Amino acid sequence: MTYYIADSAVFIMGNCDLDSSLIITVPSVAEELKSGDASLRFDLAKEGGLRVEWPDPEMVKEVRKMAELTRDSEELSKTDLEILAKALEYRDKGLLLTDDYAVQNVAVQLGIQVKPIAQKKIKDIIIWQKQCIGCKKTFDKGDVCPICGSPLKKKRKKSRKEKSYF
CATH class of the missing domain: 3.40.50.1010 (5'-nuclease)
Structure with missing residues (x-):
């Protein structure tokens, strides 16, 4: 069941x-x-x-x-x-x-x-990271760059096809 x-x-x-x-x-x-x-x-x-x-x-x-x-x-x-x-x-x-x-x-x-109910199912498994919009350094978390003080934006770190996770 x-x-x-x-x-x-x-x-x-x-x-x-x-x-x-x-x-x-x-x-x-x-x-x-x-x-x-x-x-x-x-x-x-x-x-x-x-x-x-x-x-x-x-x-x-x-x-x-x-x-x-x-x-x-x-x-x-x-x-x-x-x-x-x-x-x-x-x-x-x-x-x-x-x-x-x-x-x-x-x-x-x-x-x-x-x-899914109404949307499409995800195709890729995604690991995210944060990238500074100023100095382009990447970080695992946060909203502000500890180096230059610019905002951080979310960016794919890596992804793979959904079916390969097992």
């Missing part, structure tokens, strides 16, 4: 025709639903058996570690971390439903299967 770990996009987009009893999400997803339609879809899914579970704190730590390695940590919200942690718990029998590219990037690095 496959479980579907759902991020907010499942309820926002509303084009997911799955058995609600096979869908699992985290409590913070409900907090992200701003429209009445998205909230209604969430409530209907709950009535149909949607499971709302807290993520395992150890899994959250593992996700944070991977997000630091890929340099996606600045892009991930608390909800993103929690949904990734829940997907990691169900890695062997689950499929993460998300349109978020940073979430997908971290997920595939963790060996989590991903299916």
Whole structure:
């Protein structure tokens, strides 16, 4: 049996025709639903058996570690971390439903299967770095160059095709 770990996009987009009893999400997803339609879809899914579970704190730590390695940590919200942690718990029998590219990037690095809702799936796994727009030096993190004081912008450090991560 496959479980579907759902991020907010499942309820926002509303084009997911799955058995609600096979869908699992985290409590913070409900907090992200701003429209009445998205909230209604969430409530209907709950009535149909949607499971709302807290993520395992150890899994959250593992996700944070991977997000630091890929340099996606600045892009991930608390909800993103929690949904990734829940997907990691169900890695062997689950499929993460998300349109978020940073979430997908971290997920595939963790060996989590991903299916987008409305966007395209990522093709490459990306490791990010920061590059100074002034002196062109590169850094792993930060917003301001410690050498010349110019802003740092995000840049691909390396990437590889998504299928090669196993």
